[in-house]
Amino acid sequence: MAHGHIILSAFFFNPQGDHRMSWRHPRAPGREILDFDYYRDLVQAAERAKIDTIFVADHVSIWDSVKSGVAHYANARLEPLTLLAALAGVTRHIGLITTASSSYSEPYNVARFFASLDHISKGRASWNVVTSAMEEEAKNFGRDGNIDHALRYERAAEYLDIVKALWDSWEDEALLIDKESGYFADPARVHAINHKGPHFRVRGPLNVSRPPQGHPLIVQAGSSEDGKNFATAHADAHFAIFSTKEDGVGYRKDINERLARHGRRPESFKILPGILPIVAGSKDEALERQEYLQTLLPDQVGIDLLSSWSGLDLSAYPPDGPVPPLPDESTFNGGHTSLNRVRQWAKQNLTLREVARRLSNSGSVPTVAGTPVEIADQLEDWFVAGAADGFNLMFPLLPEDWHAFAEKVVPELQRRGLFRTEYEPGTLRDRLGLPRPANRFAEQRDNERAVS
Amino acid sequence: MAHGHIILSAFFFNPQGDHRMSWRHPRAPGREILDFDYYRDLVQAAERAKIDTIFVADHVSIWDSVKSGVAHYANARLEPLTLLAALAGVTRHIGLITTASSSYSEPYNVARFFASLDHISKGRASWNVVTSAMEEEAKNFGRDGNIDHALRYERAAEYLDIVKALWDSWEDEALLIDKESGYFADPARVHAINHKGPHFRVRGPLNVSRPPQGHPLIVQAGSSEDGKNFATAHADAHFAIFSTKEDGVGYRKDINERLARHGRRPESFKILPGILPIVAGSKDEALERQEYLQTLLPDQVGIDLLSSWSGLDLSAYPPDGPVPPLPDESTFNGGHTSLNRVRQWAKQNLTLREVARRLSNSGSVPTVAGTPVEIADQLEDWFVAGAADGFNLMFPLLPEDWHAFAEKVVPELQRRGLFRTEYEPGTLRDRLGLPRPANRFAEQRDNERAVS
Structure with missing residues (x-):
């Protein structure tokens, strides 16, 4: 797309890597997955490589629908909001994306968490909105089973609208902190939102002033019909799954049509397909490594x-x-x-x-394996063809696949002029070429003025 | 009490200080209250002074029941869980207490936040359980008004029991991470809690392994009958309000009687009365400073x-x-x-x-003003008399009152042998002389074994 370089997002759900059994690999971390230092080292390495964002996925349950899941799957992990906040304090540039469930939390709380993370990180916070689909999750929140798929998305849309209204509830100019006059805020620019919808009632205003990004970046990751409609209506970036460049080009076309229905231009929406990058001396070596992981199941x-x-x-x-x-x-x-x-x-x-x-491999994400040059070739190919604005890097084995990509593939992309060599100034939105959202309450007042 | 030194907890709700109008003081912070660096500097200064804990209070609304509140009160602030997590990453010893509402959040989420914060901080997390009493708060969470006082505490007790059960849902020995055998966890030591109570249904287990402290430290801060009963049944530390040493001695006696009803010893429960410490060249100078703050209303x-x-x-x-x-x-x-x-x-x-x-002064907390020696005299007097295990330091003006206490009063207490000169090793519980809670599921199994 219009934006000048490939967007790279370094992902993990399992802190041992994105294979169900990565944790068994001899070089996978052990108990250090519960230690902040492990993540600080990972993320600072990504920041040295000028990676755009890290993305920490999340579920609100363990995986025990499969009986053997408790024994053999790496179910224990840190909670990502607290982890990203801690990482915000020891990084300066990298974007911080995490998942929070719109089905199993309160919009006022989630609005605060991300607004606060955006202030703490000086404009680097991003929320991956999920509706939570596991039965195990529902049962941790007073339900017998999942909320129906369509209803989950209807609720999510209302939820997100509330959160955005709360982020707008303090206009950018609301904060005066005028010690002389005693005006901390301009009451005309601080707004109750008085939301009364089918699923939520929230009065507001928020007790955090407007985030540096206006709205923290909104990410969505589901490729169902409901998911794509939700994303094109409400999100800034989209984690997608497709296997070929041709599929990617088609996917972008479909997304653009949906965006147009909402009066949005293609540039306002970044598509980041997931890939499993394996840097190796050769394709055969990469394949061997992948097959070895499968034997661990x-x-x-x-x-x-x-x-x-x-x-x-x-x-x-x-x-x-x-x-x-x-x-x-x-x-x-x-x-x-x-x-x-x-x-x-x-x-x-x-x-x-x-x-x-x-x-046991995660989802149907394509493996991009080979030498740094071969991997860069494929990323360039997809990017130039318009099949991807960037990539969600789902490393099979952490930390080594993460480090190998940062140290070997990134320099190759930089040599080709496809990736930044220094972080641009500004917020995460600025760096991704996404505009800062207008404030709905300021707009309302401007419109009222124009009418009268 | 039995513990050898005074416990010091450095408090703030308003990051400008604990007077409603501190923000107007010429030396109060301005926009830096939204900047992480401001808090890092404060907390690192407290850590240099070997202060036990910081305590960040919280509400889930702005204060606008008073019409002039929006204009003149410092309603915008950071959210404390994200703030404390960020601070955990840049500190090593100091305890991290924050408020979370049991009325307006989900127990599974709160259990995760504090378990994760406890891992990230290596055993320094603490939860101040509040039930939330403001009408403004209720209206941000789908209610027309407050939950009835007694019901709030009944709900809170059930909520806290769920959270503690979730913290126990992974026994300490549950995590095997045995790469050879493929056993990540011992299924016999990972437990669904299957809670079904009048207010909540939560299946569990948590997806975070047991926190380093077993249970993060539980703090309670209300001095109503319901509050004191809740605290003595469930909490480890208690922020109290009383004006004189005699009141404090009486308060401790009353608390000990309540503790005994739950089979608890006085040493298992720390009482930290709030004080407003003002370090000055003389009592008159301290008084003048306090009166100046009042003119800002x-x-x-x-x-x-x-x-x-x-x-x-x-x-x-x-x-x-x-x-x-x-x-x-x-x-x-x-x-x-x-x-x-x-x-x-x-x-x-x-x-x-x-x-x-x-x-406009905060609550009815007594001012302890004067020279460092005079302040140390009063703290020593209350501590030695058994009126306090330590103090919740509510500084009228930040950051200077905080720094003055850390730099001038702490050394005086250290000279008297009343305060540590180095942090002891271990977790927050270890440092406060509080035992690591037993795991209810491990105990159950031990009991069943003993019977059979």
């Missing part, structure tokens, strides 16, 4: 995973045998995308264990 | 304040005139303590303005 977890994705109880089937007949899509109540991936592999005559191992 | 705010505390509309009365007849306590619906303070001053023939200025 205990059979039990693989079978449990496959059972839950296929809706069948496969615990009695031999791991080296074939996948039994799968349910028909029309009557299947689970995730259809997952089921169809399993079906595809089953057709290739893979064994249960082999299918399970493939499932 | 705009008449409008004073009259509005007095109106809301007395239940009368005083806006038409001359500020230099007397206080009109006050309502009878038996029919008064507001705070009785406040009304009686106003009545006492009215009897002394103070004018409206004079009464209003006295009200």
